[in-house]
Amino acid sequence: AQSVTQLDSQVPVFEEAPVELRCNYSSSVSVYLFWYVQYPNQGLQLLLKYLSGSTLVKGINGFEAEFNKSQTSFHLRKPSVHISDTAEYFCAVAMNTGFQKLVFGTGTRLLVSP
Amino acid sequence: DTEVTQTPKHLVMGMTNKKSLKCEQHMGHRAMYWYKQKAKKPPELMFVYSYEKLSINESVPSRFSPECPNSSLLNLHLHALQPEDSALYLCASSQAVGSKNIQYFGAGTRLSVL
Numbered sequence: 001a002q003s004v005t006q007l008d009s010q011v012p013v014f015e016e017a018p019v020e021l022r023c024n025y026s027s028s029v030s031v032y033l034f035w036y037v038q039y040p041n042q043g044l045q046l047l048l049k050y051l052s053g054s055t056l057v058k059g060i061n062g063f064e065a066e067f068n069k070s071q072t073s074f075h076l077r078k079p080s081v082h083i084s085d086t087a088e089y090f091c092a093v094a095m096n097t098g099f100q101k102l103v104f105g106t107g108t109r110l111l112v113s114p
Numbered sequence: 115d116t117e118v119t120q121t122p123k124h125l126v127m128g129m130t131n132k133k134s135l136k137c138e139q140h141m142g143h144r145a146m147y148w149y150k151q152k153a154k155k156p157p158e159l160m161f162v163y164s165y166e167k168l169s170i171n172e173s174v175p176s177r178f179s180p181e182c183p184n185s186s187l188l189n190l191h192l193h194a195l196q197p198e199d200s201a202l203y204l205c206a207s208s209q210a211v212g213s214k215n216i217q218y219f220g221a222g223t224r225l226s227v228l
Contacts, residue, residue: 032214043118043204043219044157051214090156094213101170102217104156 002027002093006105013112015083021076021108023065023091033074034092034102035065044090050074051096061085086112117141118220120205126226129195135223137188137205143218145211146188148180149204151222157204163188164211195227 005024013019025031032051036044048059055067065076074091091105118139127133137146145164149157162170163182177199179191188205202222208215 034216036219041221041224043120043221044206045219046216049216096213099162099164099169099211099213101159101162101172107154107156 002031002095002103004091004093004103004105006089006091006108008108009106010109010111013081013110015112015114016080018079019077019081019085019110021089021091021110023074023076023105025072025074025091025093027072027093027095030096031093032096033065033067034094035059035063035074035076036090036092036104037061038088038090038107040087047076047089081110081112083112083114085110118205118207118218120203120220120223122223123221124224124226126228127192127195128228129197131195132191132193134192135190135203135205135225137190137207137220138186139207139218140186141207141209141218142185143207143209144185145208145215146182147206147208147217148188148190149206149219151202151204153201161190162211169211192225195225197227200225200227 003026034049035047050067058064088107092102121136148160151157160174161180166182181189204222205220206217208217
C-alpha cells in the first residue's frame with residue numbers, strides 16, 4: 001500500500017516570497033502523483049500532475065513540482081506567492097496499475113500575508 | 115468545461131430525516147465518486163461508480179446509499195445519520211476509473227447532522 005507524508009501542517013510566508021511545500025510518498029510500485037488545492041469552502045482543484053516523462057512538472061497559477069524517484073518526493077514550489085494563494089494544499093498518489101484510489105496526504109495550509 | 119455541480123451547498127438534517135445530495139457533470143465522464151471530508155482532514159473515498167455501476171464501496175455504513183441514475187448524475191441518499199456524519203461531502207468525476215485519469219471535484223455539500 002502507498003502512503004503520503006506532508007510534514008508541514010502550516011507554512012506561513014510573506015507575499016512575493018518563494019515557497020516550497022513538501023511531499024514524500026511511500027510505495028513499492030510506480031505511482032502517479034498529484035497536487036490539489038482547496039480554497040476555503042470549495043472543492044479540490046488540480047494544480048498539477050506527474051504521470052510519466054519529464055520530472056519537472058508545471059501547473060496552473062505559476063506552481064511547479066519536481067518528481068524525485070530516489071528520494072520519493074514530489075515537492076511543490078512557487079517562486080513568488082500572492083495573497084490569493086492562501087489555501088490548503090494536498091499531495092496525492094495513486095498506483096499506476098488499473099484503478100487505485102487516490103491516497104491523500106494530510107494537507108499543508110499555506111498562509112500568505114502582506 | 116470541467117465543472118462538477120453539487121446541490122445543495124449546505125444541508126442541516128436531524129437524525130431521523132431522509133435527504134439526498136445531488137451531483138451532476140456534463141463532461142461525458144464515465145466514472146463518478148463520493149468523498150467525505152472532515153474538518154482539517156483530507157478527503158476519504160466512499161464510493162466509485164464506473165459506467166453507472168457501483169464498483170467500489172469503501173465499507174461505508176448502509177445509512178449512506180449511493181445511486182447513479184444516468185451517466186451525468188450521481189446521488190447520495192442519507193437516512194438515520196449520526197452527528198459524526200457531519201462533514202463536507204465531495205463529488206468527483208473522471209473520464210474513466212484508471213489511476214491516471216484526473217478527478218474533477220465539485221464544491222461540495224456541507225452537511226450538519228443535529
